[in-house]
Every structure is written in structure tokens, then in C-alpha cells.
Amino acid sequence: MNRRSYHRASETERREDLIAATLDCIAEFGIRGATVRQIATRAGVTGGLIRHYFAGKDQMLQAAYRQVMTGITDEAIRAATEGGDARTRLRRFIVANVTPPVTDPRTLSLWAAFISHIPLDPTFAAIHRENYLTFLEALEALLLALHAEQGRTVSREECRAHAIAVNGLIDGLWLEGTLAADLFADKGLAETALSSVEALLRLSPGELSASET
Structure with a gap:
């Protein structure tokens, strides 16, 4: 008879599960509607266990926002570090920012829910600044x-x-590609992004977009 092996979740795994439950509740109910009780129920834990990992709801929201922003930034940077010459790596970076999984409606809805907190919460502002600078430096x-x-x-x-200018261009196309993905042909948004970056940087036409997108 096969016995199912028992797995005791580590501290890191439990914390990640709570963050995932927080994001699920925010996506469904919004920031104000996502209560600690709902998050605990979604994660299948008690409120007391949540307090072991987070001092309160504000700290949970901050951790969730950090995960959303890090996920967006890391995806693009990972695409740009897969090897190849500088032109290839820049092309991958741009394309990654305007194609799935970065252009995901759930990610956009979470980002939109969090963005109003930036002017109100210094920790949110610090997380936003950290990820913005990481993206900009890359x-x-x-x-x-x-x-x-x-x-x-x-x-x-x-x-x-x-x-800074290219980042602004990418942000705008990211919003369009996420909100109205059905209006763009396959790879159309990526091609638009590449040709627009060529024009902005005064590169030769096709210098980025001539290669496969």
C-alpha cells in the first residue's frame, strides 16, 4: 500500500501561501474588502497563525505588493539575461514587457488596486521606488x-x-496590451513596441524589430 508522505510546510512556504491568499482576496474583493478573516479562510489557517507572520493587514498588503512588482520586474530581467548580443537582449527585454505573462489582466487589476496606496503609505512608496529603479537600471x-x-x-x-522614455513607452503599451489584448494581432504589440523604441532611440529601422519577435 502506498502511503502519502507527510510534508510540513516551512516558514517560507507558509508565508508565501499567505501572500498568495492575500492576492487572491484582493483580486476578488479589492483592498478594502480583503479582510484578515477572509485571507485566513482562503489560506486555510487561523487568524492567530497570520499574526505569527505579519503584524497586521498593512504588512500583508505591503508584502503582496512587493511580490506583484518583483514578479513584473524579474520576468523582464530574466528574459534579458538569457544570452546573446546586446541587441538581442534588449529586444527580449522589451518584448517580455508587452507579452504574457507580464500582460496578464489579473496582474493589472492587482497593480491598479495597489497603486492608490503609494501616495498614502511610505512603505508602498519605497517598494515602488525600489522596483522602478531596478527596472530602470536594467x-x-x-x-x-x-x-x-x-x-x-x-x-x-x-x-x-x-x-526613462523607453520605460514610459513600455508602460503605456503594457496597459493597452492588458486592457485590450483582443485589439492586437499576434505579436503586433511587440512589433509596435520594438519599432517605437527604434524611433525613440533614433536607431535604424529594423535594428531591433527585424529579428524574430
């Missing part, structure tokens, strides 16, 4: 590598300005 490094690969001399200040 993009800036990719742009510097591309210019160096192409033999162009660009100052770090100019490259930072370009990174």
Missing part, C-alpha cells in the same frame, strides 16, 4: 551595451534619459 545597462556594441558614444546621463 534598461539603462542594456541601452549602454547596445550603443557600445554599435560603436556609438552616449553619455550615462543621455542613456538614463532614454531609459
Whole structure:
């Protein structure tokens, strides 16, 4: 007879389960509607166990927001570190930000629910700033590598300005691609993003978009 092996969840696993339950409740009920009791029920634990990991609801929301933002940022950075020349890595970075799983309606709804807390909660603001700077620095490094690969001399200040502009472009297309995915042909949004970045950076047409998207 086969016996099911017993698995005792680690501290990390329990904390991750609670964060996942928090995100599920926020997606279903919104931030105000997601109570500690609902989160405990969704996670299958007691309120007392939640207090062992989090001081209160605010701390749970902060951990959940950090996970959402880190997930978006890490997905793009991972795509840009899979090898290849600078042009290929920049292309992957851009495409990753305007295609699934980053363009996921649930991720957008969670982001929208959290975003109103940034001006009100210093911890939320710090999480947002941390992830924004991480994203910006990764993009800036990719742009510097591309210019160096192409033999162009660009100052770090100019490259930072370009990174901010490209990030704004990506954010806008991310919103469009998530809210109205049915309006775009297969890979159409990625191709638009690549050609738009070419124009913004004054690259030759096709320098990014000519390769497979």
C-alpha cells in the first residue's frame, strides 16, 4: 500500500501561501474588502497563525505588493539575461514587457488596486521606488551595451534619459496590451513596441524589430 508522505510546510512556504491568499482576496474583493478573516479562510489557517507572520493587514498588503512588482520586474530581467548580443537582449527585454505573462489582466487589476496606496503609505512608496529603479537600471545597462556594441558614444546621463522614455513607452503599451489584448494581432504589440523604441532611440529601422519577435 502506498502511503502519502507527510510534508510540513516551512516558514517560507507558509508565508508565501499567505501572500498568495492575500492576492487572491484582493483580486476578488479589492483592498478594502480583503479582510484578515477572509485571507485566513482562503489560506486555510487561523487568524492567530497570520499574526505569527505579519503584524497586521498593512504588512500583508505591503508584502503582496512587493511580490506583484518583483514578479513584473524579474520576468523582464530574466528574459534579458538569457544570452546573446546586446541587441538581442534588449529586444527580449522589451518584448517580455508587452507579452504574457507580464500582460496578464489579473496582474493589472492587482497593480491598479495597489497603486492608490503609494501616495498614502511610505512603505508602498519605497517598494515602488525600489522596483522602478531596478527596472530602470536594467534598461539603462542594456541601452549602454547596445550603443557600445554599435560603436556609438552616449553619455550615462543621455542613456538614463532614454531609459526613462523607453520605460514610459513600455508602460503605456503594457496597459493597452492588458486592457485590450483582443485589439492586437499576434505579436503586433511587440512589433509596435520594438519599432517605437527604434524611433525613440533614433536607431535604424529594423535594428531591433527585424529579428524574430
